[in-house]
Amino acid sequence: MGQVIDSPAVWASNLRKRYKRRTAVDGVSFTVGRGEVLGLLGPNGAGKTSVIKMMLGLVRPDAGEVMLLGRPNTDPRSRQRVGYLPELFRYQPWLSADEVLRLHVRLAGVKVSGEDRRETLALVGLADRAGDRVGGFSKGMQQRLGLAVALVAGPDLVVLDEPTSALDPLGRADVRDLLLSLKDRGVAVLLNSHLIGEVERVCDRVMILDHGRVAASGTLAELLGRRSLRLHLTHVTPEAAALLEPCEREGDRYTIALPDDVPALVAGLVKLGVGVHAVEPARVSLEERLLDILREHP
Numbered sequence: 001m002g003q004v005i006d007s008p009a010v011w012a013s014n015l016r017k018r019y020k021r022r023t024a025v026d027g028v029s030f031t032v033g034r035g036e037v038l039g040l041l042g043p044n045g046a047g048k049t050s051v052i053k054m055m056l057g058l059v060r061p062d063a064g065e066v067m068l069l070g071r072p073n074t075d076p077r078s079r080q081r082v083g084y085l086p087e088l089f090r091y092q093p094w095l096s097a098d099e100v101l102r103l104h105v106r107l108a109g110v111k112v113s114g115e116d117r118r119e120t121l122a123l124v125g126l127a128d129r130a131g132d133r134v135g136g137f138s139k140g141m142q143q144r145l146g147l148a149v150a151l152v153a154g155p156d157l158v159v160l161d162e163p164t165s166a167l168d169p170l171g172r173a174d175v176r177d178l179l180l181s182l183k184d185r186g187v188a189v190l191l192n193s194h195l196i197g198e199v200e201r202v203c204d205r206v207m208i209l210d211h212g213r214v215a216a217s218g219t220l221a222e223l224l225g226r227r228s229l230r231l232h233l234t235h236v237t238p239e240a241a242a243l244l245e246p247c248e249r250e251g252d253r254y255t256i257a258l259p260d261d262v263p264a265l266v267a268g269l270v271k272l273g274v275g276v277h278a279v280e281p282a283r284v285s286l287e288e289r290l291l292d293i294l295r296e297h298p
C-alpha cells in the first residue's frame with residue numbers, strides 16, 4: 001500500500017516548541033527502528049510529553065519534521081498503524097470496556113473482530129470486566145484499558161506515555177512482559193516512564209531529555225559503559241596487586257574492568273596467597289548514570 005517497510009518506525013528531526021516565553025523542546029532528533037524499544041527519560045518538565053505529542057501530530061511544532069512508519073506525520077494515514085496511550089487518559093465512564101475499544105477502532109477506521117477485542121482485554125488482565133462500565137474502574141484498571149486501546153488494532157508502533165504510573169507491581173511486571181512480546185513481534189515501542197528499572201529492563205535504547213534537549217542517548221551498553229568486577233580481598237601482596245591493575249580501591253574492596261576469564265584471575269590471586277572473600281560482577285545502574293548525566297548537563 002505504498003508504505004515503506006524498511007523505513008524506521010519513527011524519524012524525528014530537529015523538533016522545537018515554545019509555549020509563550022518558555023522553550024519546551026529545543027532541537028530534538030531521534031529515530032525508533034522497527035521492533036525497537038526506545039525509552040524516554042528525564043526530569044519533570046524536560047519536554048518528553050511535548051515530544052510525543054508533536055511526534056503524533058497532536059501539537060504543532062514550531063520547527064522540525066516527523067515521519068511515522070514511512071509517512072510524514074501530517075498525513076492522517078501515518079497514524080493508522082500507531083497505538084497511543086496518553087499520559088492523562090479518561091475514557092467515557094458510561095461505556096463498557098468493550099464499547100470503549102469498539103469506539104476507538106471505529107474512530108481509527110480499522111476493522112477489529114469481537115474475538116480480537118476480547119483477546120486484547122485478556123492481554124491487559126481485563127478479560128472478566130469487558131461488559132463493566134468504565135466509570136466503576138479503578139485507576140489501574142483504566143490504565144490497563146488505555147493499554148488495550150493502544151494495542152487493539154495491532155499497531156506497528158506503540159507510544160506509551162507513563163503506562164504503568166497507576167499499576168500495582170504485578171501489573172507493572174505484566175506490562176514489561178507485554179512490551180517484550182511486542183518487541184518479539186517486531187512492533188516498535190516508544191516508552192516514556194519515570195520507572196528507570198522498567199526502562200532498563202525492556203528498552204534497547206534510551207534517550208534522556210533535559211530542558212528540552214537531548215542530554216544523552218544510546219544503547220544501554222553505550223550509556224552504562226563496560227561492566228566491572230568488584231572484589232573483596234585481603235592479604236594482597238604487591239605481586240597480586242599487579243594482577244588487579246588498573247583498579248579502584250577502597251580499603252579491602254577493589255573494582256576492576258570485567259576480565260575475560262574471571263576464574264583464572266581468582267585462581268591467580270589465591271595462588272599468591274590472597275584471601276578472596278567476594279567476587280561480583282557489577283555495572284553502574286541506569287539510575288546512577290541518569291543522575292550523573294543530569295548533573296553534568298548544562
Ligand SMILES: Nc1ncnc2c1ncn2[C@@H]1O[C@H](COP(=O)(O)OP(=O)(O)OP(=O)(O)O)[C@@H](O)[C@H]1O
Nearest residue numbers: 019022023024042043044045046047048049050051
Ligand atoms: N500546553 C502547554 N502550555 C504551556 N506550557 C506547556 C504546555 N505543555 C507543556 N508546557 C511546558 O513545556 C515544558 C515541558 O513539558 P512536558 O509536559 O513536555 O514535560 P515532561 O518531560 O513530559 O514532564 P513530566 O515528566 O512532568 O510529565 C514544561 O515547562 C511545561 O510547563
